[in-house]
Amino acid sequence: MAKLPKSPLRYPGGKSRALKQILPHVPLNISEFREPFVGGGSVFFAIRNLFQDRINSYWINDLNYDLYCFWKEVRDNAQDLVATLRETHTTTTDGRALFEKLTQAKDELNQNRNALCEFQRAVRFFVLNRITFSGTVDSGGYSQSAYEKRFTDSSIERVKNISPYLAGTKITNGDYTEALWQDGDNVFIFLDPPYWKATESKLYGVRGTLHTEFDHAQFAENMRKCQHKWLITYDDSPIIRELFAFAEIQEWTLQYGMNNYRNTSA
Template structure:
């Protein structure tokens, strides 16, 4: 018997529409070394989980249900695991937790949110578009949820969570933070995917507050590649084109050949975005990915 070490990137506990899971290897080399880190739109947190923690970590999202779930994973992970214990992934239970279940405390709110997130199509939590989307072949099985929750709980121990408007967060920060900023797309109807709306005024407001505070910290923004955004951020140092392959797993609805309306994509498509920075993106050493090492026994 021999033992080999397997290196595995750290992953978010959630499925999240528009997340940067598939862009991690493109984004990490563009992030300069830093001691203080903030995400004003954390969502699924793929970039936070992909890189090492720093001395100060602030994660914000206006979606209070999402932030509550993060906090319960951080502070009460074993209680959360106990609530989920023995609950199978089923279409009937998905409907029950979506429409009928009434949580009585923050822990039960987190259990409901996590269950729906792991069993919904692409992790979409907007109730009107929160459809059953689990398959044993394509989704993380419930028996694997506890291990993953414990792992991510450990990563969250030193994180400060906020659920505020992005402008409050950016103006709240002291100097020398690095901000990874992943707002909703400019050219898409994000109200179909997210519980909190983000309108045209918000896009302009984000640009204005970043320009006003750009001397305080460094930031990297990921946005859809459209002329309006290029014009909005023409004051920045660098705007770089990037693209990568997204993969969206099949669901029961796809297998049954039902149409996926409301802007859903097919199994594979190209993500074409721009990275916007207030520093020279070509003159940074980048951060190394955070990697778990586990032992595998081979006979």
């Protein structure tokens, strides 16, 4: 496999280490790729790199508004974004003070999207992703080690390098179901939803609400009704196995237990 583009984000549960298990399940004759829980984007970037223009349409989505702003600005305004990130990096001498400055109004930012423009949100998201514990942004705490080792020139350079892969890509900030129900020919959907065992975790969003409020039973029912081909990565759980009894399940291990669930027509 050729060297794949590396996401500039640190993302808990990201799939960069699982690509060898995931990519063989992607059909070769698809016209449209959709990823409604794009997260750090490792699977999307791998597929974009491998398929390129053989896939006519790419659509990525995430309910995390700040993450949406980041990917949108990387696509549309990478040069200014990289310049601002570099300036922030070179002028910052106190990582904790930077963290406190960026998080002091997080509740207001979560409640009012107009409190900060999309570009400023993108800058804020990336910096916090690089200087918080495990890249958890608003739901995590400051990490001096991450500030010293993860907020680097090379991490900012990846923002510039990844931008061409987003050219022409549809980027949205809606519910995952929009990608399931919209018509299309030869559509393939990859889904990496919040894991069942992480229901009580607080990995994503302010106070982790993007994880704790996810309805797994409704998700399974929606996938059962989806007419497109799809592949899901999930954690292993008797409850999830029961919810997805209608799907083909392939189990594999990567650092921790994880399963592949796929539509039998895929």
